[in-house]
Amino acid sequence: MLKIRLPDGSERELPQGSSPADVARAIGPGLFKAALAARVDGELRDLNRPFEGDAELSLVTSRDEADALELARHDFAHVLAEAVQTLFPGTQITFGPATDDGFYYDFAPPEGRGMFTEKDLPEIEAEMRRIIAADKPLVREEWTRDQLIAHFDAHGETFKSEWAKELPEGEALTIYRAGEWLDMCRGPHLPSTGKLDPQAFRLTRVSGAYWRGDQRNAMLSRIYGTGWLNKKQLAEHMHRLEEAAKRDHRKLGAEMDLFHLQQEAHGSVFWHPAGYLIWRGLESYMRRAIDGAGYREVKTPQVMDARQWEASGHWGKYRENMFVIPDEVPNTEDEGAIISGDADWMALKPMNCPAHVLIFKQGIKSYRDLPLRIYENGCCHRNEPHGALHGLMRVRQFTQDDAHIFCREDQIVDEVQKFCALADRIYQHFGFTYAIKLALRPEKRFGTDAMWDKAEAELRDAVARAGLATAEHGWEELPGEGAFYAPKLEWHLTDAIGRTWQVGTIQSDRVLPERLDASYVGEDGNRHRPVMLHRAIFGSYERFIGILIEHFAGKLPLWLAPTQAVVATIVSDADAYAEEIAAKLTAAGIRVETDLRNEKINYKVREHSLAKVPMLLVVGNREAEQGTVALRQLGVKEQRFMPFDEALAMLQAEATPPDLR
RNA sequence: GCCUACGUAGCUCAGCAGGUAGAGCACUUCCUUGGUAAGGAAGAGGUCACCGGUUCAAAUCCGGUCGUAGGCUCCA
Numbered sequence: 001m002l003k004i005r006l007p008d009g010s011e012r013e014l015p016q017g018s019s020p021a022d023v024a025r026a027i028g029p030g031l032f033k034a035a036l037a038a039r040v041d042g043e044l045r046d047l048n049r050p051f052e053g054d055a056e057l058s059l060v061t062s063r064d065e066a067d068a069l070e071l072a073r074h075d076f077a078h079v080l081a082e083a084v085q086t087l088f089p090g091t092q093i094t095f096g097p098a099t100d101d102g103f104y105y106d107f108a109p110p111e112g113r114g115m116f117t118e119k120d121l122p123e124i125e126a127e128m129r130r131i132i133a134a135d136k137p138l139v140r141e142e143w144t145r146d147q148l149i150a151h152f153d154a155h156g157e158t159f160k161s162e163w164a165k166e167l168p169e170g171e172a173l174t175i176y177r178a179g180e181w182l183d184m185c186r187g188p189h190l191p192s193t194g195k196l197d198p199q200a201f202r203l204t205r206v207s208g209a210y211w212r213g214d215q216r217n218a219m220l221s222r223i224y225g226t227g228w229l230n231k232k233q234l235a236e237h238m239h240r241l242e243e244a245a246k247r248d249h250r251k252l253g254a255e256m257d258l259f260h261l262q263q264e265a266h267g268s269v270f271w272h273p274a275g276y277l278i279w280r281g282l283e284s285y286m287r288r289a290i291d292g293a294g295y296r297e298v299k300t301p302q303v304m305d306a307r308q309w310e311a312s313g314h315w316g317k318y319r320e321n322m323f324v325i326p327d328e329v330p331n332t333e334d335e336g337a338i339i340s341g342d343a344d345w346m347a348l349k350p351m352n353c354p355a356h357v358l359i360f361k362q363g364i365k366s367y368r369d370l371p372l373r374i375y376e377n378g379c380c381h382r383n384e385p386h387g388a389l390h391g392l393m394r395v396r397q398f399t400q401d402d403a404h405i406f407c408r409e410d411q412i413v414d415e416v417q418k419f420c421a422l423a424d425r426i427y428q429h430f431g432f433t434y435a436i437k438l439a440l441r442p443e444k445r446f447g448t449d450a451m452w453d454k455a456e457a458e459l460r461d462a463v464a465r466a467g468l469a470t471a472e473h474g475w476e477e478l479p480g481e482g483a484f485y486a487p488k489l490e491w492h493l494t495d496a497i498g499r500t501w502q503v504g505t506i507q508s509d510r511v512l513p514e515r516l517d518a519s520y521v522g523e524d525g526n527r528h529r530p531v532m533l534h535r536a537i538f539g540s541y542e543r544f545i546g547i548l549i550e551h552f553a554g555k556l557p558l559w560l561a562p563t564q565a566v567v568a569t570i571v572s573d574a575d576a577y578a579e580e581i582a583a584k585l586t587a588a589g590i591r592v593e594t595d596l597r598n599e600k601i602n603y604k605v606r607e608h609s610l611a612k613v614p615m616l617l618v619v620g621n622r623e624a625e626q627g628t629v630a631l632r633q634l635g636v637k638e639q640r641f642m643p644f645d646e647a648l649a650m651l652q653a654e655a656t657p658p659d660l661r
Numbered sequence: 662g663c664c665u666a667c668g669u670a671g672c673u674c675a676g677c678a679g680g681u682a683g684a685g686c687a688c689u690u691c692c693u694u695g696g697u698a699a700g701g702a703a704g705a706g707g708u709c710a711c712c713g714g715u716u717c718a719a720a721u722c723c724g725g726u727c728g729u730a731g732g733c734u735c736c737a
Contacts, residue, residue: 104732115665116665117666118665118666119666204731205666205731205732206666206731207664207665207731208663208664208733209664209732209733209734210664210733210734213733213734214734215662215663215734215735219663219664219733220664220733221664221665224731255672262728263710263727266727380737382736384735385662385734385735385736386728387662387663387664387732387733387734387735388662388734388735390730394736395737398737502736505737538737539737540737543737568697569694570695570696570697572694598693598694598695599695599699599700600693600694600696600700601695601697602698602699603695603698603699604698605698606698606699607698607699608698609698610698616697618697620695620696621696622696630696630697637697639696639697
């Protein structure tokens with residue numbers, strides 16, 4: 001007999017060969033019906049998989065939302081794969097996991113058919129519903145590797161076969177069968193397709209995806225879906241997507257006249273006056289922050305000789321992303337531009353670090369000079385893959401809030417800790433919470449393993465000392481994701497609707513000082529290599545502004561809003577008063593505009609509200625006579641009547657940047 | 662760069678069994694001086710992304726280029 005302990009502490013005895021399903025059935029038909037899977041000794045398993053011995057069991061139902069969603073999404077992926085193979089014989093299956101909001105499956109379409117398109121989706125959805133309605137049991141079977149290979153070869157599944165061949169030989173592998181159809185899969189799965197809600201999923205889009213995520217491999221046809229436990233959850237999800245679309249910085253950027261992009265400067269931003277006011281607000285803020293934290297601001301050349309980039313290693317590791325320029329004078333003839341074969345090459349800087357090392361190398365540095373913190377609003381150019389460009393978030397010209405801290409080995413941990421504190425204060429000023437991750441050594445890298453061991457350990461240590469290496473701060477290590485010269489600590493912001501954005505970073509680098517031969521004179525009178533900490537907090541001004549726009553849905557806090565207030569008149573008799581108080585606001589440093597147009601107040605309120613102006617000061621005859629204003633704050637229905645001086649004080653207080661309050 | 666879709670007035674979109682373009686908003690002018698999310702009228706505005714092909718005729722069909730969107734790869 002088996003002893004099965006339940007979450008309430010009770011125990012049940014069942015014959016050998018029993019499964020969690022038997023326990024559920026024994027407890028009651030309601031639970032049996034609701035049961036989706038089981039946690040056996042903590043491990044998520046199929047409901048019908050027999051116990052291997054005594055165990056602790058908890059049955060998983062739709063109340064265990066995280067587990068239930070994961071199972072349902074994985075099942076939706078299988079159902080999708082079966083549907084596609086039913087409708088399009090000759091399609092090969094590859095992989096299909098659950099995602100954050102649903103699932104996808106990658107297919108190799110039949111010879112000559114081409115990729116699946118969105119036009120195929122309704123038909124596939126209908127077939128999926130048929131499979132769900134058929135309530136096909138999902139049966140787990142253990143096969144040997146050779147059985148699997150033989151099966152896949154016999155069915156023309158070359159991708160699956162290739163994968164199976166790389167699996168270890170002895171191991172028992174599992175397949176899941178839904179009637180005739182089967183896929184190799186670790187599981188677990190729901191007991192049958194009928195446990196899925198046919199109204200709780202939707203196929204959303206198609207895309208290409210490389211086999212095994214490598215762009216040298218074949219392009220597969222991926223079908224994405226969103227999947228949930230019930231219709232209501234799906235509707236909520238679709239609503240969230242609509243809300244996110246409303247916040248899109250590209251849409252708001254156009255509506256608020258902040259910036260534009262056009263193909264003549266592909267991937268570079270045209271900042272309009274309003275947008276550039278946000279930029280200038282951030283720039284001033286950041287200057288105060290770095291001045292206060294012991295940094296010194298510099299400005300370095302936009303174009304440097306290729307030999308410099310060879311020395312730094314960028315020419316070898318980063319050339320494909322760099323804009324190169326022939327250094328040739330004269331570079332024109334009557335027929336137009338010429339480039340002779342033996343021109344020297346220069347390149348627009350993709351990063352600021354080499355130039356900062358060159359500043360460090362001027363003169364002789366003593367250990368007393370360290371740490372030396374060099375900051376630049378560094379404008380970089382990177383020739384990004386065209387398909388990667390995206391609004392302000394991914395551009396080809398961007399300005400980093402970039403600094404390099406040159407320090408001694410024994411100063412690293414302290415400097416990283418200080419940076420953690422600075423970043424924390426700054427993100428709080430903008431109302432963000434964040435997660436910190438450590439990106440570890442990548443495959444393509446400079447430096448010895450010993451150096452990487454040390455660099456990774458230092459960053460880990462500093463974060464731990466700053467008290468940030470906690471689950472609350474989303475602490476996590478990401479293997480293989482570091483830069484080619486250094487491991488990275490990354491700050492991932494969480495925005496108002498729960499999305500995350502990587503912005504801040506600090507990286508401890510011993511490679512570049514070595515390659516560019518930077519040194520300082522130590523206490524012992526000998527030359528030593530400084531360590532270089534690369535760090536940024538906004539990441540780039542472009543991306544950070546994009547994130548702010550989406551985070552605030554365009555309703556920027558007063559200190560950042562391009563137009564902070566509008567004085568709108570009700571009747572033209574109040575024009576002079578409106579001009580008078582606008583002048584006072586301007587004198588007090590408020591960015592204010594007047595709206596004296598011959599329009600009704602309704603119209604003006606609507607227009608300035610849509611333009612996301614934070615404060616609307618409405619004045620008519622009454623206000624002009626009494627020296628008051630009717631203040632309407634963005635997002636607040638009621639207006640407040642108050643003396644102008646009171647409104648002025650309020651505006652001034654709110655327009656003060658958070659670091660100056 | 663790769664996959665799929667898309668590209669018509671400043672914006673949002675209609676027109677597409679091929680017969681040289683249309684709406685709403687915005688803009689300009691006029692009327693209206695009206696108390697908190699669109700007052701009324703008139704006018705102006707487009708070589709239908711670009712290049713080429715098929716055709717008597719192309720915004721509409723075909724091919725290419727560029728761009729955009731969503732993915733993949735990459736990334737601040």
